[in-house]
Amino acid sequence: MYKGRLSEVFVPYMDPSKGWYYKTYFDAGEFGFGSSAISLQPHTDCPPNAVFMDGYYANQDGTPVKISNVFCVFERYTGDVAWRHTEVSIPNEERVEVRPEISLVVRSATVVGNYDYIMDWEFKQSASIKVGASLSGIIEAKASFYTNAQEIKEDVYGTLVAENTIATNHDHFLTYYLDLDIDGGENSFVKAKMKTMKTDGSMPRKSYWSVVRETAKTECEARMKLGEPAGLVITNPNKMTNVGNQVGYRLLPGSPAPPLLLEDDYLQHRPAFTRYQVWITPYNRSEEWAGGLYVDHDHGNDNLYEWTNRDRDIENKDIVLWHTLGFHHIPAQEDFPVMPTVSDGFELRPFNFFDNNAILKTRPSKPLMFHGCNSTSTTP
Numbered sequence: 001m002y003k004g005r006l007s008e009v010f011v012p013y014m015d016p017s018k019g020w021y022y023k024t025y026f027d028a029g030e031f032g033f034g035s036s037a038i039s040l041q042p043h044t045d046c047p048p049n050a051v052f053m054d055g056y057y058a059n060q061d062g063t064p065v066k067i068s069n070v071f072c073v074f075e076r077y078t079g080d081v082a083w084r085h086t087e088v089s090i091p092n093e094e095r096v097e098v099r100p101e102i103s104l105v106v107r108s109a110t111v112v113g114n115y116d117y118i119m120d121w122e123f124k125q126s127a128s129i130k131v132g133a134s135l136s137g138i139i140e141a142k143a144s145f146y147t148n149a150q151e152i153k154e155d156v157y158g159t160l161v162a163e164n165t166i167a168t169n170h171d172h173f174l175t176y177y178l179d180l181d182i183d184g185g186e187n188s189f190v191k192a193k194m195k196t197m198k199t200d201g202s203m204p205r206k207s208y209w210s211v212v213r214e215t216a217k218t219e220c221e222a223r224m225k226l227g228e229p230a231g232l233v234i235t236n237p238n239k240m241t242n243v244g245n246q247v248g249y250r251l252l253p254g255s256p257a258p259p260l261l262l263e264d265d266y267l268q269h270r271p272a273f274t275r276y277q278v279w280i281t282p283y284n285r286s287e288e289w290a291g292g293l294y295v296d297h298d299h300g301n302d303n304l305y306e307w308t309n310r311d312r313d314i315e316n317k318d319i320v321l322w323h324t325l326g327f328h329h330i331p332a333q334e335d336f337p338v339m340p341t342v343s344d345g346f347e348l349r350p351f352n353f354f355d356n357n358a359i360l361k362t363r364p365s366k367p368l369m370f371h372g373c374n375s376t377s378t379t380p
Protein backbone atom coordinates (compact mmCIF):
# COMPACT_ATOMS: atom_id res chain seq x y z
CA MET A 1 0.00 0.00 0.00
CA TYR A 2 1.63 3.20 -1.19
CA LYS A 3 -0.87 5.39 0.68
CA GLY A 4 -4.05 4.63 2.61
CA ARG A 5 -6.33 7.09 4.30
CA LEU A 6 -9.86 7.81 5.31
CA SER A 7 -11.11 10.02 2.50
CA GLU A 8 -14.62 11.11 3.48
CA VAL A 9 -17.28 10.52 6.16
CA PHE A 10 -20.89 11.22 5.25
CA VAL A 11 -23.48 11.36 8.06
CA PRO A 12 -27.04 12.05 6.90
CA TYR A 13 -29.81 12.32 9.51
CA MET A 14 -33.22 10.94 8.65
CA ASP A 15 -35.49 13.67 9.99
CA PRO A 16 -36.77 15.44 6.82
CA SER A 17 -38.64 18.17 8.74
CA LYS A 18 -37.89 21.88 8.64
CA GLY A 19 -35.48 22.10 11.56
CA TRP A 20 -33.47 19.00 10.65
CA TYR A 21 -33.57 18.26 6.90
CA TYR A 22 -30.20 19.92 6.23
CA LYS A 23 -28.29 17.75 8.71
CA THR A 24 -26.26 15.78 6.17
CA TYR A 25 -22.74 16.24 7.39
CA PHE A 26 -19.44 15.62 5.60
CA ASP A 27 -17.20 15.08 8.60
CA ALA A 28 -14.01 15.24 6.52
CA GLY A 29 -14.85 17.65 3.67
CA GLU A 30 -16.81 20.14 5.78
CA PHE A 31 -15.25 19.83 9.23
CA GLY A 32 -11.74 18.44 8.66
CA PHE A 33 -11.22 14.94 9.99
CA GLY A 34 -7.52 15.56 10.61
CA SER A 35 -7.91 19.00 12.13
CA SER A 36 -10.62 17.57 14.41
CA ALA A 37 -8.24 14.89 15.74
CA ILE A 38 -7.64 15.03 19.49
CA SER A 39 -4.79 14.20 21.89
CA LEU A 40 -5.02 10.59 23.02
CA GLN A 41 -5.13 9.84 26.73
CA PRO A 42 -2.35 7.49 27.97
CA HIS A 43 -3.56 4.22 29.55
CA THR A 44 -7.19 4.68 28.45
CA ASP A 45 -7.27 5.61 24.76
CA CYS A 46 -4.21 3.40 24.28
CA PRO A 47 -2.71 0.57 26.37
CA PRO A 48 0.22 1.10 28.79
CA ASN A 49 2.80 -0.14 26.24
CA ALA A 50 1.86 2.53 23.68
CA VAL A 51 4.28 5.09 22.26
CA PHE A 52 2.77 8.49 21.37
CA MET A 53 3.49 10.78 18.43
CA ASP A 54 2.59 14.40 17.81
CA GLY A 55 1.03 15.54 14.55
CA TYR A 56 0.62 18.77 12.62
CA TYR A 57 -1.96 20.13 10.24
CA ALA A 58 -2.10 23.37 8.26
CA ASN A 59 -4.78 25.77 9.43
CA GLN A 60 -6.77 28.05 7.14
CA ASP A 61 -3.91 30.53 6.65
CA GLY A 62 -1.34 27.79 6.25
CA THR A 63 0.12 27.99 9.76
CA PRO A 64 1.15 24.60 11.19
CA VAL A 65 -0.93 23.60 14.22
CA LYS A 66 0.39 20.93 16.56
CA ILE A 67 -1.75 18.24 18.14
CA SER A 68 0.29 16.46 20.79
CA ASN A 69 -0.11 12.69 21.24
CA VAL A 70 -2.34 12.53 18.18
CA PHE A 71 -1.17 9.00 17.29
CA CYS A 72 -0.30 6.07 19.45
CA VAL A 73 1.55 2.98 18.31
CA PHE A 74 1.48 -0.24 20.28
CA GLU A 75 1.86 -3.99 20.10
CA ARG A 76 -1.47 -5.66 20.65
CA TYR A 77 -1.51 -9.04 22.38
CA THR A 78 -4.92 -10.09 21.26
CA GLY A 79 -5.24 -13.37 23.10
CA ASP A 80 -6.13 -14.85 19.72
CA VAL A 81 -4.35 -17.55 17.78
CA ALA A 82 -2.34 -16.63 14.67
CA TRP A 83 -2.16 -20.26 13.52
CA ARG A 84 -2.22 -23.67 15.17
CA HIS A 85 -2.38 -27.38 14.60
CA THR A 86 -2.51 -30.44 16.80
CA GLU A 87 -1.43 -33.48 14.81
CA VAL A 88 -3.39 -36.46 16.09
CA SER A 89 -2.79 -38.98 13.34
CA ILE A 90 0.70 -40.08 14.43
CA PRO A 91 0.44 -43.22 16.62
CA ASN A 92 1.58 -42.73 20.26
CA GLU A 93 2.57 -39.13 19.62
CA GLU A 94 0.85 -35.78 19.78
CA ARG A 95 2.42 -32.78 18.08
CA VAL A 96 1.17 -29.30 18.93
CA GLU A 97 2.26 -26.03 17.34
CA VAL A 98 0.54 -22.73 18.20
CA ARG A 99 1.51 -19.15 17.51
CA PRO A 100 -0.19 -16.28 19.32
CA GLU A 101 -1.52 -13.31 17.40
CA ILE A 102 0.60 -10.23 18.07
CA SER A 103 0.08 -7.17 15.89
CA LEU A 104 1.15 -3.55 15.61
CA VAL A 105 -1.58 -0.94 15.91
CA VAL A 106 -1.48 2.72 14.92
CA ARG A 107 -4.42 4.60 16.44
CA SER A 108 -5.91 8.06 16.29
CA ALA A 109 -9.22 9.54 17.38
CA THR A 110 -11.26 12.38 15.98
CA VAL A 111 -14.11 14.27 17.59
CA VAL A 112 -16.45 15.90 15.09
CA GLY A 113 -18.99 17.82 17.14
CA ASN A 114 -20.95 15.26 19.13
CA TYR A 115 -19.35 12.13 17.66
CA ASP A 116 -16.07 10.39 18.47
CA TYR A 117 -14.32 8.17 15.92
CA ILE A 118 -11.46 5.86 16.90
CA MET A 119 -9.43 4.86 13.83
CA ASP A 120 -7.08 1.87 13.90
CA TRP A 121 -4.60 0.65 11.32
CA GLU A 122 -3.46 -2.77 12.46
CA PHE A 123 -0.46 -4.47 10.87
CA LYS A 124 -0.38 -8.21 11.40
CA GLN A 125 2.65 -10.47 11.24
CA SER A 126 0.83 -12.44 8.56
CA ALA A 127 1.11 -9.27 6.40
CA SER A 128 -2.59 -8.49 6.65
CA ILE A 129 -3.58 -4.89 7.22
CA LYS A 130 -6.76 -4.54 9.25
CA VAL A 131 -8.46 -1.18 9.24
CA GLY A 132 -10.89 -0.59 12.09
CA ALA A 133 -13.37 2.20 12.76
CA SER A 134 -15.07 2.53 16.14
CA LEU A 135 -17.83 5.03 16.86
CA SER A 136 -18.70 6.52 20.22
CA GLY A 137 -19.73 9.88 21.69
CA ILE A 138 -23.06 11.61 22.09
CA ILE A 139 -25.88 10.76 19.72
CA GLU A 140 -27.70 13.71 18.21
CA ALA A 141 -31.06 14.09 19.93
CA LYS A 142 -33.98 16.49 19.97
CA ALA A 143 -36.50 17.58 22.58
CA SER A 144 -39.94 16.02 22.46
CA PHE A 145 -43.11 16.14 24.51
CA TYR A 146 -43.27 12.34 24.54
CA THR A 147 -42.29 10.56 27.75
CA ASN A 148 -43.25 7.00 26.80
CA ALA A 149 -42.75 5.19 23.48
CA GLN A 150 -46.22 3.65 23.70
CA GLU A 151 -47.76 7.14 23.29
CA ILE A 152 -46.06 7.70 19.90
CA LYS A 153 -48.42 7.16 16.93
CA GLU A 154 -46.52 9.22 14.30
CA ASP A 155 -43.10 8.87 12.62
CA VAL A 156 -40.72 10.69 14.94
CA TYR A 157 -37.66 9.70 12.82
CA GLY A 158 -35.84 8.09 15.73
CA THR A 159 -35.99 6.37 19.10
CA LEU A 160 -37.22 7.73 22.44
CA VAL A 161 -34.03 7.13 24.44
CA ALA A 162 -35.08 8.99 27.61
CA GLU A 163 -38.08 11.04 28.68
CA ASN A 164 -38.56 13.97 26.26
CA THR A 165 -35.51 12.90 24.23
CA ILE A 166 -35.59 11.44 20.73
CA ALA A 167 -32.33 10.31 19.12
CA THR A 168 -32.60 10.58 15.33
CA ASN A 169 -31.98 7.74 12.85
CA HIS A 170 -28.89 8.33 10.74
CA ASP A 171 -26.02 6.73 8.80
CA HIS A 172 -22.24 6.91 8.89
CA PHE A 173 -20.50 6.16 5.59
CA LEU A 174 -16.71 6.01 5.85
CA THR A 175 -14.97 5.97 2.47
CA TYR A 176 -11.32 4.91 2.36
CA TYR A 177 -8.74 5.75 -0.29
CA LEU A 178 -6.31 2.85 -0.73
CA ASP A 179 -3.51 3.39 -3.24
CA LEU A 180 -2.19 -0.14 -3.61
CA ASP A 181 1.03 -1.04 -5.39
CA ILE A 182 1.06 -4.83 -5.18
CA ASP A 183 4.68 -5.77 -5.84
CA GLY A 184 4.98 -2.89 -8.32
CA GLY A 185 3.00 -0.02 -9.77
CA GLU A 186 0.95 -1.81 -12.44
CA ASN A 187 -2.02 -3.69 -10.96
CA SER A 188 -5.40 -5.10 -12.00
CA PHE A 189 -8.68 -5.69 -10.19
CA VAL A 190 -10.03 -9.24 -10.31
CA LYS A 191 -13.48 -10.29 -9.16
CA ALA A 192 -13.27 -13.98 -8.26
CA LYS A 193 -16.97 -14.79 -8.39
CA MET A 194 -18.23 -17.98 -6.81
CA LYS A 195 -20.76 -19.62 -9.11
CA THR A 196 -22.96 -22.62 -8.43
CA MET A 197 -22.11 -25.34 -10.96
CA LYS A 198 -24.16 -28.39 -11.85
CA THR A 199 -22.51 -31.72 -12.56
CA ASP A 200 -23.44 -33.69 -15.67
CA GLY A 201 -24.93 -36.53 -13.62
CA SER A 202 -21.89 -38.82 -13.89
CA MET A 203 -20.71 -37.91 -10.38
CA PRO A 204 -22.19 -38.67 -6.97
CA ARG A 205 -22.86 -34.94 -6.46
CA LYS A 206 -25.39 -32.66 -8.16
CA SER A 207 -23.60 -29.38 -7.59
CA TYR A 208 -20.50 -27.57 -6.37
CA TRP A 209 -19.19 -24.04 -6.58
CA SER A 210 -16.36 -22.87 -8.72
CA VAL A 211 -14.44 -19.65 -9.17
CA VAL A 212 -14.99 -17.52 -12.25
CA ARG A 213 -12.37 -14.79 -12.48
CA GLU A 214 -13.22 -11.52 -14.20
CA THR A 215 -10.61 -8.81 -14.63
CA ALA A 216 -12.27 -5.38 -14.67
CA LYS A 217 -11.08 -3.47 -17.72
CA THR A 218 -12.68 -0.11 -16.93
CA GLU A 219 -13.96 1.88 -13.95
CA CYS A 220 -17.64 1.07 -14.58
CA GLU A 221 -16.87 -2.65 -14.74
CA ALA A 222 -15.11 -2.42 -11.39
CA ARG A 223 -17.60 -0.60 -9.18
CA MET A 224 -19.62 -2.92 -7.00
CA LYS A 225 -22.57 -3.12 -4.65
CA LEU A 226 -21.56 -5.80 -2.19
CA GLY A 227 -23.77 -8.71 -1.31
CA GLU A 228 -22.96 -11.67 -3.53
CA PRO A 229 -20.03 -13.88 -2.50
CA ALA A 230 -16.87 -12.92 -4.38
CA GLY A 231 -13.16 -12.65 -3.77
CA LEU A 232 -12.03 -9.11 -4.53
CA VAL A 233 -8.37 -9.20 -5.44
CA ILE A 234 -5.90 -6.57 -6.54
CA THR A 235 -3.29 -8.47 -8.53
CA ASN A 236 -0.05 -7.70 -10.23
CA PRO A 237 -0.48 -9.50 -13.57
CA ASN A 238 3.23 -9.08 -14.26
CA LYS A 239 4.46 -10.98 -11.18
CA MET A 240 3.91 -14.64 -10.34
CA THR A 241 4.45 -16.78 -7.27
CA ASN A 242 6.79 -19.78 -7.41
CA VAL A 243 3.95 -21.92 -8.78
CA GLY A 244 2.63 -19.36 -11.25
CA ASN A 245 -0.25 -17.58 -9.50
CA GLN A 246 -0.56 -13.84 -10.02
CA VAL A 247 0.55 -12.12 -6.81
CA GLY A 248 -2.25 -10.24 -5.08
CA TYR A 249 -3.92 -8.81 -2.04
CA ARG A 250 -7.55 -9.41 -1.22
CA LEU A 251 -10.09 -6.98 0.19
CA LEU A 252 -12.21 -8.54 2.93
CA PRO A 253 -14.89 -5.86 3.10
CA GLY A 254 -16.85 -4.57 6.07
CA SER A 255 -20.56 -5.28 6.42
CA PRO A 256 -22.28 -3.90 3.34
CA ALA A 257 -24.48 -0.89 4.09
CA PRO A 258 -25.98 0.55 0.91
CA PRO A 259 -27.49 4.04 0.99
CA LEU A 260 -31.26 3.89 1.49
CA LEU A 261 -32.17 7.34 0.12
CA LEU A 262 -33.51 7.91 -3.38
CA GLU A 263 -30.69 8.52 -5.87
CA ASP A 264 -32.43 11.62 -7.24
CA ASP A 265 -32.88 13.16 -3.78
CA TYR A 266 -30.75 16.33 -3.91
CA LEU A 267 -28.87 15.37 -0.77
CA GLN A 268 -27.55 12.24 -2.53
CA HIS A 269 -25.79 14.28 -5.24
CA ARG A 270 -22.68 15.28 -3.33
CA PRO A 271 -22.25 11.90 -1.56
CA ALA A 272 -22.81 9.84 -4.74
CA PHE A 273 -19.55 8.09 -3.73
CA THR A 274 -21.68 5.95 -1.35
CA ARG A 275 -23.66 4.36 -4.24
CA TYR A 276 -21.14 1.55 -4.53
CA GLN A 277 -19.03 0.05 -1.76
CA VAL A 278 -16.05 -0.81 -3.99
CA TRP A 279 -14.52 1.33 -6.75
CA ILE A 280 -11.29 1.34 -8.72
CA THR A 281 -9.83 4.44 -10.34
CA PRO A 282 -6.61 5.01 -12.24
CA TYR A 283 -4.23 6.99 -10.04
CA ASN A 284 -4.78 10.72 -10.48
CA ARG A 285 -3.19 13.11 -8.02
CA SER A 286 -6.24 15.39 -8.01
CA GLU A 287 -8.57 12.53 -6.96
CA GLU A 288 -7.96 11.81 -3.30
CA TRP A 289 -11.13 13.11 -1.67
CA ALA A 290 -14.22 11.05 -2.51
CA GLY A 291 -16.48 14.08 -2.10
CA GLY A 292 -14.30 16.40 -4.18
CA LEU A 293 -11.82 19.10 -3.39
CA TYR A 294 -14.25 21.80 -2.19
CA VAL A 295 -17.15 19.92 -0.66
CA ASP A 296 -18.82 23.03 0.78
CA HIS A 297 -19.13 24.63 -2.65
CA ASP A 298 -19.85 21.51 -4.63
CA HIS A 299 -23.11 20.70 -6.42
CA GLY A 300 -22.33 17.04 -6.91
CA ASN A 301 -20.13 17.20 -9.99
CA ASP A 302 -16.74 16.61 -8.37
CA ASN A 303 -16.82 13.23 -6.67
CA LEU A 304 -15.86 9.61 -7.10
CA TYR A 305 -19.09 8.77 -8.93
CA GLU A 306 -18.59 11.52 -11.51
CA TRP A 307 -14.92 10.67 -12.01
CA THR A 308 -15.66 6.99 -12.64
CA ASN A 309 -18.37 7.83 -15.20
CA ARG A 310 -15.45 8.68 -17.52
CA ASP A 311 -14.93 4.89 -17.50
CA ARG A 312 -11.17 5.07 -17.83
CA ASP A 313 -8.98 1.98 -18.36
CA ILE A 314 -7.81 0.35 -15.14
CA GLU A 315 -6.27 -2.93 -16.30
CA ASN A 316 -2.55 -3.33 -15.59
CA LYS A 317 -2.33 0.31 -14.45
CA ASP A 318 -1.41 2.25 -11.30
CA ILE A 319 -4.82 1.97 -9.60
CA VAL A 320 -6.55 3.11 -6.43
CA LEU A 321 -9.08 1.01 -4.51
CA TRP A 322 -11.91 2.80 -2.70
CA HIS A 323 -14.01 1.07 -0.05
CA THR A 324 -16.95 2.39 1.94
CA LEU A 325 -17.86 1.13 5.39
CA GLY A 326 -21.44 1.90 6.35
CA PHE A 327 -23.28 2.03 9.63
CA HIS A 328 -27.07 2.35 9.56
CA HIS A 329 -27.68 3.66 13.06
CA ILE A 330 -31.06 3.06 14.68
CA PRO A 331 -30.45 4.59 18.12
CA ALA A 332 -31.12 2.48 21.21
CA GLN A 333 -31.55 3.52 24.84
CA GLU A 334 -28.08 2.14 25.63
CA ASP A 335 -26.61 4.77 23.26
CA PHE A 336 -27.75 7.45 25.69
CA PRO A 337 -26.28 9.56 27.22
CA VAL A 338 -22.96 8.39 25.77
CA MET A 339 -22.64 5.54 23.32
CA PRO A 340 -20.63 2.36 23.96
CA THR A 341 -18.33 1.91 20.94
CA VAL A 342 -19.65 0.14 17.88
CA SER A 343 -17.02 -1.15 15.44
CA ASP A 344 -16.58 -2.31 11.90
CA GLY A 345 -13.62 -2.62 9.57
CA PHE A 346 -12.06 -4.34 6.63
CA GLU A 347 -8.91 -6.31 5.93
CA LEU A 348 -6.34 -6.25 3.15
CA ARG A 349 -5.00 -9.77 3.18
CA PRO A 350 -2.23 -11.33 1.09
CA PHE A 351 -3.68 -13.59 -1.61
CA ASN A 352 -1.01 -15.59 -3.42
CA PHE A 353 1.45 -12.86 -2.45
CA PHE A 354 3.83 -15.19 -0.59
CA ASP A 355 4.90 -18.68 -1.58
CA ASN A 356 3.45 -20.07 1.64
CA ASN A 357 2.28 -19.00 5.13
CA ALA A 358 4.41 -15.92 5.87
CA ILE A 359 4.52 -16.61 9.62
CA LEU A 360 5.25 -20.33 9.41
CA LYS A 361 8.72 -19.87 10.85
CA THR A 362 7.92 -17.47 13.69
CA ARG A 363 9.12 -18.92 16.96
CA PRO A 364 6.70 -19.79 19.73
CA SER A 365 6.73 -16.68 21.94
CA LYS A 366 7.77 -16.68 25.59
CA PRO A 367 4.92 -16.40 28.08
CA LEU A 368 4.01 -12.77 28.63
CA MET A 369 4.41 -11.39 32.13
CA PHE A 370 2.27 -8.38 32.88
CA HIS A 371 3.27 -6.06 35.69
CA GLY A 372 1.42 -6.88 38.88
CA CYS A 373 0.16 -10.22 37.60
CA ASN A 374 1.34 -13.62 38.81
CA SER A 375 0.50 -16.94 37.37
CA THR A 376 2.38 -20.03 38.42
CA SER A 377 1.25 -21.85 35.30
CA THR A 378 2.99 -19.39 32.96
CA THR A 379 6.30 -19.01 34.87
CA PRO A 380 9.06 -19.98 32.43
Ligand SMILES: [Cu+2]
Binds near residue numbers: 135170171172329
Ligand atom coordinates in the same frame (compact mmCIF):
# COMPACT_ATOMS: atom_id res chain seq x y z
CU1 LIG B 1 -24.45 6.99 14.82
